Amino acid sequence: MRTDTPSLPHIAIIGAGSMGGAILQGLVRSGLATAGVTVTNRTRAKADPLAGLEGVTSIALEETPDGNARAVASADIVLVGVKPVMVPDLLRELAPHLRPGAVVVSLAAGVTIATFESILGEGAAVIRSMPNTPAIVGAAVTGLAAGAGVSAQHLGVVRALFETVGTVLEVPESQIDALSTISGSGPAYFFLLVEEFTRAAIGKGFTEADARLMAEQTFIGAAALLAASGTDPAELRRRVTSPKGTTERAIDVLQDARLDEVFERATDAALARARELAAGA
DSSP states (O other): OOOSSSSOOOEEEESOSHHHHHHHHHHHHHTOOTTOEEEEESSHHHHHHHHTSTTEEEEETTTOTTHHHHHHHTOSEEEEOSOGGGHHHHHHHHGGGOOTTOEEEEOOTTOOHHHHHHHHOTTOEEEEEEOOGGGGGTOEEEEEEEOTTOOHHHHHHHHHHHGGGEEEEEOOGGGHHHHIIIIITHHHHHHHHHHHHHHHHHHTTOOHHHHHHHHHHHHHHHHHHHHHHOOOHHHHHHHHOOTTSHHHHHHHHHHHTTHHHHHHHHHHHHHHHHHHHHTTO
16 A cells, blocks of 8 residues: 555545545545545435545446446555445455455444454455544544554554544554444534533523524533643533532532433443444344
8 A cells, every 4th residue: 555655545435425425525625535536325316416526436336336346446445334234245245356455444333343354354454443423524533443454554544544534543443332432422422412401591591592502602612622721621620610609509410410320321331232233233
């Protein structure tokens, strides 16, 4: 694989849906995908909006049945973005057409590296990735877990790819499911908090529009302060929480609700489901 320049080698994204499409947008914005990107989708309706992106070849499988094979034949990095249940059949389709030395990157939750290697061959270069939905705005957290056939060169190039849409963490595969319960599912936890905060504001007499504005901008502003300050979140919380003040009273209620236990149970439940998916349940 070519890593002598900052540019990325030719990339194929098989199943450029919401996550694959977000990564594609990041690649295009970065200007690093100078060797081009080939993407496939089942329908022309999904393929057409991507066809106008610079350096992108977009294939509709309904018109080009061998489009997946064509896409991977010239790719050094192949991103597999189809639903987990579809992965084994897709890998059997792709295997005869992969270039020697190509690295295959899974975007599919719960599908193990062993599953990929059992179909592609034990020496295949396989990386499991776990990006989250803020990839759409270039603010993802992506976990990467490398298989035994992955070289440092492979990993470096794939890391550079995912850094076009945010931050990257390299973890052993044994931790990738646990990572998914924090960063993968985490945006949903955040959105739930915004929902409930908005509902509380409406209950105090604010219009829905004003309530939503207050809730959203308060969380967005707090996140921006956390990022800009580099200060521990517990310290930032203490600075807002004046002794015997209104915030202290609210924090007492939240702590009495044992949010620590709630979040532990929630992430444990997500982890259990991830393991069920990995087992085919």
